[in-house]
Amino acid sequence: METLALLAGGFATALSAQNLLFAFAGCFLGTAVGVLPGIGPALTVALLLPITFKVPAASAFILFAGVYYGAMYGGSTTSILLNTPGESATIITALEGFQMAKRGRAGPALATAAIGSFVAGTIATAALTFFAPVVVELALKLGPAEYFSLMVIAFVAVSAVLGSSAVRGLTMLFLGLVFGIVGVDLQTGQPRFTFGLIELLDGIEVTIVAVGLFAVAETLHLAARHRYGEDELLPLSGSLWLTREDFVRSWKPWLRGALIGFPFGAIPAGGAELPTFFSYYIERKLARRPEEFGRGAIEGVAGPEAANNASAAGVLMPMLTLGLPTSVTAAIMLSAFQSYGIQPGPLLFQTQGELVWSMIASLYIGNAMLLVLNLPLIGLWVRVLRIPRPQLYGGILVFATIGAYGVANSVIDLAVMYAVGLVGMLMKRYDFPVAPVVIGMILGPLAEQSFRQAMTISQGDVTTFLTRPISAAFLAIAAALVLAPPVLRAYAASRARARSSP
Amino acid sequence: MNMRRRTFLVATVAAAASTQAFSPRPTRAQQRFESIFMFIPAGPGGGWDSTGRAIEQAARAAGLVGSFQFENVGGAGGMVGLPRFVNQRRGQANALIVGGSVMVGAGITNKSPITIRDVVPIARLTEEAGVVVVPPNSPHRDWASLAAAFRANPGSVPVGGGSAGGTDHIALGLILKALGRNPREASYVAFAGGGPAQAAILGGQVGAGISGYSEFAEQIKAGRMRALATTGAERIPGTDIPTLKELGVNVTAANWRGVFAAPGITPAQRQALIDLITAVHATPQWKEILAQRAWTDAFLAGDAFAAYLREDIAKTETVLKDLGLA
Numbered sequence: 048m049e050t051l052a053l054l055a056g057g058f059a060t061a062l063s064a065q066n067l068l069f070a071f072a073g074c075f076l077g078t079a080v081g082v083l084p085g086i087g088p089a090l091t092v093a094l095l096l097p098i099t100f101k102v103p104a105a106s107a108f109i110l111f112a113g114v115y116y117g118a119m120y121g122g123s124t125t126s127i128l129l130n131t132p133g134e135s136a137t138i139i140t141a142l143e144g145f146q147m148a149k150r151g152r153a154g155p156a157l158a159t160a161a162i163g164s165f166v167a168g169t170i171a172t173a174a175l176t177f178f179a180p181v182v183v184e185l186a187l188k189l190g191p192a193e194y195f196s197l198m199v200i201a202f203v204a205v206s207a208v209l210g211s212s213a214v215r216g217l218t219m220l221f222l223g224l225v226f227g228i229v230g231v232d233l234q235t236g237q238p239r240f241t242f243g244l245i246e247l248l249d250g251i252e253v254t255i256v257a258v259g260l261f262a263v264a265e266t267l268h269l270a271a272r273h274r275y276g277e278d279e280l281l282p283l284s285g286s287l288w289l290t291r292e293d294f295v296r297s298w299k300p301w302l303r304g305a306l307i308g309f310p311f312g313a314i315p316a317g318g319a320e321l322p323t324f325f326s327y328y329i330e331r332k333l334a335r336r337p338e339e340f341g342r343g344a345i346e347g348v349a350g351p352e353a354a355n356n357a358s359a360a361g362v363l364m365p366m367l368t369l370g371l372p373t374s375v376t377a378a379i380m381l382s383a384f385q386s387y388g389i390q391p392g393p394l395l396f397q398t399q400g401e402l403v404w405s406m407i408a409s410l411y412i413g414n415a416m417l418l419v420l421n422l423p424l425i426g427l428w429v430r431v432l433r434i435p436r437p438q439l440y441g442g443i444l445v446f447a448t449i450g451a452y453g454v455a456n457s458v459i460d461l462a463v464m465y466a467v468g469l470v471g472m473l474m475k476r477y478d479f480p481v482a483p484v485v486i487g488m489i490l491g492p493l494a495e496q497s498f499r500q501a502m503t504i505s506q507g508d509v510t511t512f513l514t515r516p517i518s519a520a521f522l523a524i525a526a527a528l529v530l531a532p533p534v535l536r537a538y539a540a541s542r543a544r545a546r547s548s549p
Numbered sequence: 550m551n552m553r554r555r556t557f558l559v560a561t562v563a564a565a566a567s568t569q570a571f572s573p574r575p576t577r578a579q580q581r582f583e584s585i586f587m588f589i590p591a592g593p594g595g596g597w598d599s600t601g602r603a604i605e606q607a608a609r610a611a612g613l614v615g616s617f618q619f620e621n622v623g624g625a626g627g628m629v630g631l632p633r634f635v636n637q638r639r640g641q642a643n644a645l646i647v648g649g650s651v652m653v654g655a656g657i658t659n660k661s662p663i664t665i666r667d668v669v670p671i672a673r674l675t676e677e678a679g680v681v682v683v684p685p686n687s688p689h690r691d692w693a694s695l696a697a698a699f700r701a702n703p704g705s706v707p708v709g710g711g712s713a714g715g716t717d718h719i720a721l722g723l724i725l726k727a728l729g730r731n732p733r734e735a736s737y738v739a740f741a742g743g744g745p746a747q748a749a750i751l752g753g754q755v756g757a758g759i760s761g762y763s764e765f766a767e768q769i770k771a772g773r774m775r776a777l778a779t780t781g782a783e784r785i786p787g788t789d790i791p792t793l794k795e796l797g798v799n800v801t802a803a804n805w806r807g808v809f810a811a812p813g814i815t816p817a818q819r820q821a822l823i824d825l826i827t828a829v830h831a832t833p834q835w836k837e838i839l840a841q842r843a844w845t846d847a848f849l850a851g852d853a854f855a856a857y858l859r860e861d862i863a864k865t866e867t868v869l870k871d872l873g874l875a
Contacts (some may be wrong), residue, residue, distance in 0.1 A: 093593035100606065190754035191738075233739045236714030236874050248625035248659060290718050365744070367681070369751065370767050372744040382599060388841040392767020444597065453670040455592070456622055457629070496741070504707040504736045504755060 054176060057404030061412055062321040064110050069102075070409050071111040074416050077117020082125055084258045084443075084450045086478050088118035088134075089375040096379070099119040099386045105402050107387075109409040110365075111380055112240035115408065116168060119319070119356045120417045123160040127348065128153055131262035131443055136319035136355040138485050139327045141261060142208065143340065143347030150343050153432060154287030157425045159297045159345055162289075166298075167353035168296045171360030172410045172494065176307055178527050179364040186313040191500035192511050194314075196521035198494035201321060203528045205490070206329035210341075210480035214467065219479055221488020226251055227495075234499050243339055247460035253488050255451055255464050260481045262447040263468025266440040268475045287426055297349040300330050304353025311354075313363015315373045319358045320489050326350035367403055559690055581825050582614045588646040590630025592623035593824070597647040599767035599842070600674065600806050604645075604826075607716045607834040613825060626655025626715075632663040640813035645671065645822065649806035650716050653858075653865050657875045658714040665863070668809035669856045672826040675839070676805035676847035677761045678781025680790065682774040684753040692777040692796050695757060696728060698702045703734040709746050713739045717759045720780050720802040722868045727798045732871045750774060760831055761804050763843055785845070805861075807854065823851045 060066065060187075080091045092111050099107050127144030130478035140160065147156040209216025213420045229240045230250025241247040289297065295501055304326045311322040324341035330350040335363070357519055365371040370391035372378035384391045390398055431439070451464045471481060513519050565625035587605065592596040598621065605674040607778070613722035621628035627648055638644040639748050648665055658705055681695070689695040689698030698706050703725055710717030722732035738755055743764045745843055750765075752771055758765070758774070768774040769790075776790045780802040785790055793800045810822050839846055849857060869875035 090593075093598075096593060097602065185747055187752035190749060190752060231659075231714050233714070233741055236718075237714065243628050245625060245659070245661065248628065251625075271626075315748040365748070369747070371747050371751075373748075374740070378742065378744065379593075381593070385842055386599070390763075390767050390843065393771035393773055394767065442614065455624060456620075457624075488564055500738050500740070500749075503736050506707075506736060 052178060053400065053404045054117075056401065056407060057406070057408035058411075059108060060105055060258040060405035061408040064107050066409065067412070069106045069110040069483050070113045070413050071416060074117040074120075074413050074420060075112020075113075076116035077119075077316075078121035078417070078420065079117075080114070081118035081123075084125065084131055084133050084262050084447045085449045086256070086453050087254065087377055088115045089336060090453065091118070091246060092376055092379045096383055096386070099383050102385045104384075104389065105405045107383060107405045108380070108402065109413075111383065112406055112409050113413045113416075114358060115376055115380075116356070116413050119168075119359045119422055120161065120164050120186070122355075123164070123348075124157065125350050127156045127160065129262075129439075130265050131441060131447070132257055133256055134319075135485070135489065136323055136358075137352075138257055138261075138320070138482060139208075139323040140348055142482060144200075144345050146341065146343035147345065148432070152343060153429045154425055155289050155293045155345065156343075156348050157428060158347045158422070159288050159301075160419060161421040161425070163297065163301040163304060163353040164356040165359040165414055166301045166307060168414040168417075169411065170302070170305040171309045171312075171357035172407070172414065175360050175364055175367075175410075176407055179368050179502065182310060182313050183360075183368045186293055186310070186315070186469065189314055189517065190515070191280020191497040191504060192515050192518045193521060195501055195514055196518040197321075197495060197523070199489050200492055200521055200525045200528070201324060202310070202494070203525050204324050205483060205486055206455060206462055207328040207331045207340075208324075208480065208482040208486065210483075211478075216483050217480045219474070219488040220483040221480065222486040223489075226256060226484070227488040227491035232504070245458065248458055249461060250492075252452060252454055252460065252487075253372035253485060255460050256467050258447050258451055259464040259467030260471040260474075260484060262443050263465060264471025264475055264481070266444050266519040267468055267472040269436060269440055269478075271472065286428060293345055297347050300326070300346045300350035301353040303329060304350040305357040307350075308354035308357030308359075308362065309361045311375065312358035315365070315366045315371065317354045318374060318380050318487075318489070318492060319362075322354040322358050323351035324486060326354040335428045343505070363410075366391065367395060367406075370395060413543065551558050571612060577786065580615055581821070582643055583588045584618065584643060585614050586620070586644040588630065588638070588643065588644065588840055589619060589621045590623065590627035590634065590646060590648065590652070592619065593621050595623075596806060597627070597649065599810075600695050601645075601647045603842070604674075604808070604829055604837070607832045610827070610834045611829070611832040613828055615670075616860065621818070627652040628661045629676045629865050631661075631665070631668070631870050632640050632655075635663050635667050635812060636859060638811035640819070642818040643799045644811045645808045646811075648809055650865075653862055654714060654716065654719060654869065655698065657866055657869050660875075664676050665809070665858070667812055669812060670851075670858050671808045671810050671819070671822050671851040672686075672824075672830070673805050673807035673847055673857065674830070675844040676781075676803040677845060678774050678779045678785060678792075678803050679717065679765060680765055680769070680780070680785075681724075681761045681778045682750060682758045682769065682776050683756065684750055685773060685775055686753055687756065689757070689777070690775075692791065692793075695777055696731050696796075696798070699725060699730065700728050703730050704736045706756040707736040707738050709738045709740055709749045710760050711739065711743075711746065712741065713737065714760070714869060714872070715739075716802070717867050718872065719865060720800070721759050722872045723800045723802055724780075724793065724798060726868075726871060727793075727800045732773055734870070735875050744815045763805045766843070768870060781845075782821055803847070807849075811828075820851075826850065856870045 060097050080086045091114050117445040122137035123140045126132040126141035127139045130141050130145040132138045132141050144156045221339050232247050307326050308322040362377050363376045365373050366377045381391050451460050587601045590602045592673050605617040634646045652665050683689050725732045749755050769776045779790050782801050815866045
């Protein structure tokens, strides 16, 4: 119960008028950068760093936490409405969310995303409050071998997004893997596929490709077809709000998403994207009507949106308990701690208890604030769809360009984004799915690096993946996911044959 | 669309206002420069960025410089920003670029046509020694034990640190060479960034770790990592970790940071910048920042710094060749 008393103390600090204002400013800014493609929470927090010279530490961290959470809320909006994910963690949301919007169900999609984010964010914050040290100790048990085996499961889960043709889906996955290789290799320091361009040494930014494939490609695609009057209309129909059925179909995915997302935030190789793939995969497998997936299944929005918010809270756990940054935003927040002369580490809770608890309290407040901020906005967002297509997509292109340039002030990034956009347009024309490209780009480097790290540690012994128990368990799960469906199908078929033949 | 545009404007204005409104107002008493253009060849938030911003903070508080303009161009250990600075600011007397050991190594491993040799050394400001640590449950209680394991078979102890060819990898190469082994025999496990490397060491996934002292300082203080040796010339103040030199291993390595001017400036213009940074270094604000951020003062200006830089480049080149990376 000591925890509750400390948390109450944190609320006392966080609920002061000044800090509430900082929380609101953070949530608002965060939602805005989440909506804008390319610009993410990491860059925003970095740009806000100079305020640490003048503002008390608690207020600055309340602001940063608001930006971080807010970006997770805002990112889903453009994914759903316009098929242009604002952040890499909301790419999966676009798959079902945009299909819902196309069928005039943008309102319920936005609502389930906002409420799911709130539910999962609150559950994850509560878990952070009470279990952070335990979860972090468990996460430390995972080494490179376990991460690699986890990536194997993730590659199996990719099958859910391959689309109608497995060959086309896998082709796109491999294209993504190739994009992921570009840049200096971490283990040897040698450049790969950079074609002598210094700007490519750090690799291609995932957000640049995502914005190119979704926003730019979508725009070019529409522009190319506009003259022929093949413009897809998005009529608004039905309720803006969740119906009873929507709610019944959403609440379980919210909870499962929270459960999947939270631990992923805590592991150093996690990130917010992986749990969204897993959540999508699981919802698709568990859905009563799996045939609806790809045509606007609300579960496919509710689950991944809950997962990415829960993982955002998860990321704060290793940062606050051990001083370990597991995301770029967390790393920048750590440098903010240092400019206050605070060295974040295992002793942070003891030495800076008041600050940490007020930051945790602000997460609860920020979550509630974001829900209040976002629900009324749904009506307004949906009206965006009434803007005539040419103007709307012209505007998207402008924002995508600003956002992509803003990531690193690099013209090469812009060139890559437009080149990828052109390829993306052709992919749409010939019905190649785009999601596997981005997923390959995220998973490929993670899998490759953890495989090689594990091999260096085991001194070249491949059996390390099987002799380490957690790694072996992950591989067993992956094998079961691949083998179980055909085996069960064959079994059912042989039973049916046995019954039908006398 | 209207809504989107408005929120975006608010966002940019708020970000701009935050940098403007909170900077201290300059008193124009002993102002030496009307304005300084500060180029950071890295993204906001990292070590080079905070060095540049700290110079601004101290210089403006003391009224040495009227205003600062910043440009951040990150990537490839400074190798993306450096050519841009050299080409665009040639002969500009009030332009500075932040750089350091990482830039020395990156120029060599990437075989970049423009390197740190193409800018004018002004002053080294800070440095940070590396530290060799082991997980708390490691069989190696002291340096002698770990060194014996390295001597017997360097590959048997996987060592975690930052990216290959970076300062951590270079320090390990120097150590193995001093112990009489080939640096290429190391089982060096490169991690992307401090977080994953620390997690691997804390969880006992690797046998040892090597990185800048500040990365591991809090874990060492909390007893979650055991520090065996530091790579500096002297012990880190406030710690009792022996240096490699004390332990009989003739290795010193430190990650230093400093500032450079644009090529093509006159000797008088160079001297004016050296005087400015010397004055910034003397301010009480700078001392305060050093203490607050736990940076080690390593001030070295002008020709002495230029000589140090030449030596550092030569030394780094040798190690990277030994490691097979140059």
